Amino acid sequence: DAMVIQNPRYQVTQFGKPVTLSCSQTLNHNVMYWYQQKSSQAPKLLFHYYDKDFNNEADTPDNFQSRRPNTSFCFLDIRSPGLGDAAMYLCATSREREKLFFGSGTQLSVL
Amino acid sequence: DAKTTQPNSMESNEEEPVHLPCNHSTISGTDYIHWYRQLPSQGPEYVIHGLTSNVNNRMASLAIAEDRKSSTLILHRATLRDAAVYYCILRTPWETSGSRLTFGEGTQLTVNP
Numbered sequence: 001d002a003m004v005i006q007n008p009r010y011q012v013t014q015f016g017k018p019v020t021l022s023c024s025q026t027l028n029h030n031v032m033y034w035y036q037q038k039s040s041q042a043p044k045l046l047f048h049y050y051d052k053d054f055n056n057e058a059d060t061p062d063n064f065q066s067r068r069p070n071t072s073f074c075f076l077d078i079r080s081p082g083l084g085d086a087a088m089y090l091c092a093t094s095r096e097r098e099k100l101f102f103g104s105g106t107q108l109s110v111l
Numbered sequence: 112d113a114k115t116t117q118p119n120s121m122e123s124n125e126e127e128p129v130h131l132p133c134n135h136s137t138i139s140g141t142d143y144i145h146w147y148r149q150l151p152s153q154g155p156e157y158v159i160h161g162l163t164s165n166v167n168n169r170m171a172s173l174a175i176a177e178d179r180k181s182s183t184l185i186l187h188r189a190t191l192r193d194a195a196v197y198y199c200i201l202r203t204p205w206e207t208s209g210s211r212l213t214f215g216e217g218t219q220l221t222v223n224p
Contacts, residue, residue, distance in 0.1 A: 004154075033212070042198065042214040043155065055211075090154050100147075100212055102154030 003027050006091050006103035013081050014111055021076040021106045023091030032074040033100065034066060035090040043090055049074060050096070078108075086110045115199045120219040123189045131184040131218055133199030138179050143202045145212070146173065146184050148195040155198065155214075158184065194222045 005024045013019040023032065030051050035043035047056045049068045063085070065077040078085055088107050092100040116134040123129040135144070146158040159166055159173045161182075166173040172185040186193055198217040 035214075042216055043149075045211060045213055048211065092154070099145075099157035099160070100155075102156065104152075105154050 004091055004093055004101050004103035006089075006106050008106060009104065010107050010109070012109045012111060013078075015083065016080045019078050019081055019108070021078075021089050021091075021108070023074045023076075023103060024072050025093045025101075026072070027093055027101060028071060029093035029095050029101070030071070031094045031096060032068060033092040033094075034064075034074070034076050035092065037088040037090055037105070039087075046076075081108070081110045083110050115201060115215045117197075117199055117216065117218045119216070120221065122221045122223060123186075124223050125191060126188050129186040129189045129193070129220065129222075131186075131197050131199075131220065132181065133183070134181045135199070135201055136180045138201055139203075140179075141204045143204075144173065144175060144179075144182050145200040145202050146171070147198045147200065147214075148193075149198070149217075150192075150195045158197070160202070189220075189222045191222050191224060194220055196220070 003026050007022050033048040034046045036046055037043040045057050046060045046064055047066055063079050067075045076089055086109055088105045090102055090105045092102045094100045143160050143162050145160040147155040148158050149155040159168055159171050161173045161175055174183045196217040196219050198214050202212055
């Protein structure tokens with residue numbers, strides 16, 4: 001049974017057209033993360049939520065925003081996608097100090 | 112975050128043990144050593160973690176050097192399903208960096224039938 005669910009599996013958007021990726025969890029974990037993974041590279045942490053507290057990485061572009069309306073859901077908003085934003089976006093959850101559980105990711109293409 | 116160094120790639124034969132090394136010479140006394148792996152077209156999955164003592168679980172064993180400057184992930188009998196990128200990660204204490212987990216480059220493990 002899927003515990004961290006990302007929809008859609010594949011997302012195509014146009015250059016400059018806002019796009020939202022979604023993540024939901026059934027684990028009731030208080031921490032949720034968003035990672036960006038480009039081809040043949042390691043996942044790169046964009047930001048994470050500890051409960052409702054938002055923690056942005058210093059090098060995450062302003063073009064990337066996030067919302068967490070409740071414990072179960074978290075969204076990644078890309079305000080004006082560029083060609084360089086094409087990547088796999090991974091959502092993960094954890095309880096504090098414990099291991100992370102990852103979703104299968106959303107592969108974003110920018111045309 | 113302290114840095115880890117892993118070989119880019121390794122090969123193994125099916126049903127043989129695999130030893131995946133990781134160097135972390137700048138590790139601090141409170142950093143935990145974590146291993147995750149990522150199978151093709153999937154998100155990473157947790158494998159094992161430890162602080163000072165060697166650790167075993169159903170997936171693997173983790174051997175940690177006495178000075179903690181290196182560690183080795185051991186897969187006791189590799190299967191074709193173990194072909195993946197293996198990431199060695201140092202996780203700083205919760206009190207220092209909150210929840211962050213940052214990935215290094217990882218080792219691509221190929222398992223030959």
